[in-house]
Amino acid sequence: MSDISPAISRFSDLANPTRFLALSARLIPWLAAITAVLFAIGLHLAFSTEGDYQQGDTVRIMYIHVPAAWLSMMCYTIMSMSAIGTLVWRHPLADVAAKAAAPLGAAFTLVALVTGSLWGKPMWGTYWVWDARLTSVFILFLMYLGLIALNRAMDDPSKAARVTAVLILVGFINIPIIKFSVDWWNTLHQSESIMRLDGPTIDAQFLWPLFTMALAFTLLFFTLHLMAIRNEIWRRRIAAQRRLAARMAAREE
Amino acid sequence: MTHPFYVYGSYGFAAAMIIAVIAWTWIDGRLRRKEIAALEASGIRRRSQRPPEGKAK
Numbered sequence: 554m555s556d557i558s559p560a561i562s563r564f565s566d567l568a569n570p571t572r573f574l575a576l577s578a579r580l581i582p583w584l585a586a587i588t589a590v591l592f593a594i595g596l597h598l599a600f601s602t603e604g605d606y607q608q609g610d611t612v613r614i615m616y617i618h619v620p621a622a623w624l625s626m627m628c629y630t631i632m633s634m635s636a637i638g639t640l641v642w643r644h645p646l647a648d649v650a651a652k653a654a655a656p657l658g659a660a661f662t663l664v665a666l667v668t669g670s671l672w673g674k675p676m677w678g679t680y681w682v683w684d685a686r687l688t689s690v691f692i693l694f695l696m697y698l699g700l701i702a703l704n705r706a707m708d709d710p711s712k713a714a715r716v717t718a719v720l721i722l723v724g725f726i727n728i729p730i731i732k733f734s735v736d737w738w739n740t741l742h743q744s745e746s747i748m749r750l751d752g753p754t755i756d757a758q759f760l761w762p763l764f765t766m767a768l769a770f771t772l773l774f775f776t777l778h779l780m781a782i783r784n785e786i787w788r789r790r791i792a793a794q795r796r797l798a799a800r801m802a803a804r805e806e
Numbered sequence: 807m808t809h810p811f812y813v814y815g816s817y818g819f820a821a822a823m824i825i826a827v828i829a830w831t832w833i834d835g836r837l838r839r840k841e842i843a844a845l846e847a848s849g850i851r852r853r854s855q856r857p858p859e860g861k862a863k
Contacts, residue, residue, distance in 0.1 A: 609808035614816045621820065660827045668816040675809045773824065780831045787838035791845065798850045 568645055570786045577779045584776040591769035598762035605759070614672040616762050619747070620770035622665040625693060626728055628658035628774065632700075633725045636718035646782065648714035649789070651721060652704055653781035657774060659697035666690060677741055685734035686742035689727060696724045710789070 595616065605612035632654050638647030669687070670680045681687065700717055707713035735744040746754045753760060807813065845851075 604808065610813050611809045613813050617816060617820045656830075657827065660823055664820050664823050667819050671812045671816045671819070675812050777827060777831050780835060784831065784834045784838050787835075787842060791838065791841050794845050794850050798845070798848075 570645060570649075573646060574783060574786060577783050581776060581779055581783075584772055584779070588769055588772040588776055591765060591772060595762060595766035595769045598765055602758050602762055608676060611672055611675050612759065614668055615759070616766045617770075618665060618668040618672055619763060620767040621661045621668060622690070623767060624770055624774050625658060625662035625665050625690065626731060627771070628654050628661060629693065629697075629721075629725065629728055631778075632658065632721050633728075636721040639714050639718040640722075646786075648710075648718070649782050649785045650778070651717065652714075653785050654778055655697055655701045655704070657777055657781065659694060659701065661770075661774070662690065662694040662697060666694060673741075682741050684740040684742055685738040686731065686740050689731045689734050693727055693731060696727065700724075 599613050599616040604610040632651045635644075635647045635651035635654070638644035639651065666687075669690075673682075674680045700720060703720060704713050704717045707716065734740060735742055747760075747763075755763070
């Protein structure tokens with residue numbers, strides 16, 4: 554294996570669950586500490602900046618709604634990359650990563666839906682409308698729940714991994730639909746105002762708390778994802794050891 | 807503060823969800839660690855963590 558390039562070697566090192574556990578044990582405390590500091594700064598900025606001249610203080614809902622909505626799509630994208638890893642390379646951690654991410658994605662999507670609904674009532678006059686953006690995000694939430702249920706419904710882990718991976722990739726079509734729904738259809742939800750080619754249309758005083766909270770949410774996701782992957786690796790090792798113990802007990806009889 | 811119910815309601819719900827997810831992940835990890843410790847205590851170890859066969863005898 555001496556001709557293997559250092560980059561591939563590093564990648565294959567991470568594919569080893571034992572090395573992953575050692576790396577995550579070092580990373581998780583640092584990530585958690587940075588996340589806590591960013592949340593403290595973000596929340597301070599979120600409540601110390603001025604309210605909007607039209608929306609009043611409801612603009613502060615944006616600092617949790619937008620990061621949660623970003624994460625709901627980012628999490629599904631990570632699951633889709635993991636699904637490719639499962640189907641193409643049979644990466645030992647790919648299925649673990651997808652399985653661990655699904656409940657987190659569902660939680661952040663629910664936060665985006667509920668906070669959006671609570672923002673909608675005072676601004677739009679209604680908690681909910683079946684417009685393209687809201688409906689496609691609701692479908693994303695249902696897909697997360699469906700993927701969790703499907704994965705847990707099958708007894709054979711390798712079959713569950715492959716079937717779930719296929720469904721994840723089929724469902725990825727919903728991500729560009731969510732992203733461009735506000736441009737393709739007439740929606741009550743506003744169109745894109747941050748990631749635009751001509752720059753954000755939001756004032757800088759709102760952007761700072763938004764970016765700080767978005768970074769805090771993103772690091773929170775990665776901290777929780779690492780922890781959830783670690784838990785899943787342990788769960789699979791425990792199941793393997795129990796099977797081994799049962800075989801040894803059967804041999805002794 | 808204008809619309810306090812909607813602002814605090816949003817932050818309250820987000821905080822409750824985040825705390826619940828953190829607690830669930832952390833408790834799950836603690837339970838798995840306890841299970842691994844219980845298995846090791848009963849002598850069931852991973853192949854890589856077992857002493858070499860020759861030395862064990």
